[in-house]
Amino acid sequence: MGRSDILVVANRLPVRRMRQGGKARWETSPGGLVSALMPVLKERGNGCWIGWTGQRSGSFRPFRHAGIRNVPVSLTREEVGDYYDGMANSSLWPLYHDVVRPPVYRRYWWYAYESINSRFAEIAAREAAEGAFVWIHDYHLHLVPGFLRQLRPDLRIGFFLHIPFPGRGLFAQLPWRTQILKGTLGADVVGFQTKAGARNFRDLARRFCGATLAPGGLELEGRRIQVDAFPISIDARRFDELARREETILRAEEFRRRLLGRKVMLGVDRLDYTKGIDIRLRAFHELLRSRLAGIDDVVFIQSVVASREQVEAYGELRSEVEELVGTINGEFGEVGKVAVQYLRQNLGPVELVAMYRAADVMVVTPYRDGMNLVAKEYVASHPEEDGVLVLSEFTGAATELEQALVVNPHDLEGLTASMARALRMEVPERKKRMRALRKTVFTHDVHAWAAGFMSRLAG
Numbered sequence: 123m124g125r126s127d128i129l130v131v132a133n134r135l136p137v138r139r140m141r142q143g144g145k146a147r148w149e150t151s152p153g154g155l156v157s158a159l160m161p162v163l164k165e166r167g168n169g170c171w172i173g174w175t176g177q178r179s180g181s182f183r184p185f186r187h188a189g190i191r192n193v194p195v196s197l198t199r200e201e202v203g204d205y206y207d208g209m210a211n212s213s214l215w216p217l218y219h220d221v222v223r224p225p226v227y228r229r230y231w232w233y234a235y236e237s238i239n240s241r242f243a244e245i246a247a248r249e250a251a252e253g254a255f256v257w258i259h260d261y262h263l264h265l266v267p268g269f270l271r272q273l274r275p276d277l278r279i280g281f282f283l284h285i286p287f288p289g290r291g292l293f294a295q296l297p298w299r300t301q302i303l304k305g306t307l308g309a310d311v312v313g314f315q316t317k318a319g320a321r322n323f324r325d326l327a328r329r330f331c332g333a334t335l336a337p338g339g340l341e342l343e344g345r346r347i348q349v350d351a352f353p354i355s356i357d358a359r360r361f362d363e364l365a366r367r368e369e370t371i372l373r374a375e376e377f378r379r380r381l382l383g384r385k386v387m388l389g390v391d392r393l394d395y396t397k398g399i400d401i402r403l404r405a406f407h408e409l410l411r412s413r414l415a416g417i418d419d420v421v422f423i424q425s426v427v428a429s430r431e432q433v434e435a436y437g438e439l440r441s442e443v444e445e446l447v448g449t450i451n452g453e454f455g456e457v458g459k460v461a462v463q464y465l466r467q468n469l470g471p472v473e474l475v476a477m478y479r480a481a482d483v484m485v486v487t488p489y490r491d492g493m494n495l496v497a498k499e500y501v502a503s504h505p506e507e508d509g510v511l512v513l514s515e516f517t518g519a520a521t522e523l524e525q526a527l528v529v530n531p532h533d534l535e536g537l538t539a540s541m542a543r544a545l546r547m548e549v550p551e552r553k554k555r556m557r558a559l560r561k562t563v564f565t566h567d568v569h570a571w572a573a574g575f576m577s578r579l580a581g
């Protein structure tokens with residue numbers, strides 16, 4: 123097998139390891155990013171994806187799956203602890219999300235981060251053909267563009283950050299701020315979810331690295347670096363198609379029957395403290411307490427997917443959320459009728475879309491979120507153009523989805539009032555808003571996003 127003309131480098135491979143009947147096999151991971159990038163990698167017939175397997179032990183050899191070459195980066199248990207649980211998810215993640223939780227900075231996490239970023243870069247340098255395109259993803263791998271440019275100056279290197287990028291007031295806390303910026307500046311194109319992220323990066327690169335402004339971005343040491351916003355999206359047609367399937371419609375009807383015909387408010391999230399699951403449950407509690415709604419009228423379904431369970435703050439969040447659910451149900455539930463239906467399990471695609479379809483109101487309340495694809499998935503799953511989206515102004519999605527009911531998640535009274543308004547909204551207003559939201563989501567889908575970034579990288 124020759125070297126690749128096009129490569130994706132991301133923390134995770136696009137596959138996950140599944141066990142069935144004692145046998146392990148690779149299965150394509152669900153999600154829009156994978157479905158958007160696979161066609162890009164297959165286009166030239168020799169695409170390659172470099173990433174971690176998600177396993178905390180064992181070493182894995184490269185393999186072909188679904189038409190692309192997967193090159194696993196093997197990490198020891200200790201390395202995962204320092205690089206992924208530590209530097210990526212206990213330092214950078216909270217710092218980039220407005221310090222919703224205090225970031226922790228440890229020098230030995232930083233050393234692991236450096237050495238693992240350099241490992242990713244060495245593998246990419248080995249796998250890439252002359253002049254290849256290499257697209258590096260996210261906050262786990264800020265240093266890869268710089269390392270890779272040193273090893274292979276012939277490559278076209280792109281970097282895209284999937285999460286928010288903070289302003290100077292927060293970013294300047296980071297003990298390794300200059301290294302992170304310099305590493306990222308090794309790319310030819312640096313992409314962010316929003317214009318604000320791109321602006322923050324330009325400002326910081328000038329301040330800490332001596333870069334200067336240039337058309338389309340920056341100039342550093344005689345090199346041009348494009349810096350821009352490329353808001354990510356979803357495979358909207360896939361959600362639409364799933365939502366129109368008979369099995370999905372029947373499942374959604376069954377949900378509504380089982381919920382005794384009450385109005386359905388829905389939250390779907392990775393169990394993460396940035397998502398504002400706590401505040402929306404408090405707002406729902408307020409809604410019931412103030413009798414703006416009763417449990418004969420409405421039920422709140424909160425579905426969560428377990429995430430980053432080795433990180434302490436995530437365990438604490440789980441306890442907090444589960445306590446809140448218990449408190450609300452204890453106070454307002456009846457035998458056979460809960461106020462909050464809490465699900466902590468992975469839902470299959472039909473189950474998830476049926477839930478979106480069944481929901482009258484989708485409540486998306488992050489304190490900070492790079493984009494928030496759940497909001498877009500809800501919109502794409504409503505072909506009958508009904509349903510109300512309540513959306514935090516602190517998500518990237520809010521800059522595009524202007525017809526949502528935009529809320530400030532820090533304002534409990536305001537959020538409660540918006541949730542009540544969403545429940546009462548009449549059909550014509552609901553349809554008008556949803557029609558406009560769908561137009562946005564279907565025009566800017568994930569395929570357009572990937573094509574837009576790649577064409578910028580091609581120059």
Ligand code: F6P
Nearest residue numbers: 133134260284285392429430492
């Ligand atoms: O939003 C950032 C992100 O890294 C996504 O790319 C990913 O799907 C999600 O968080 C889950 O993260 P993890 O890989 O830590 O499970």
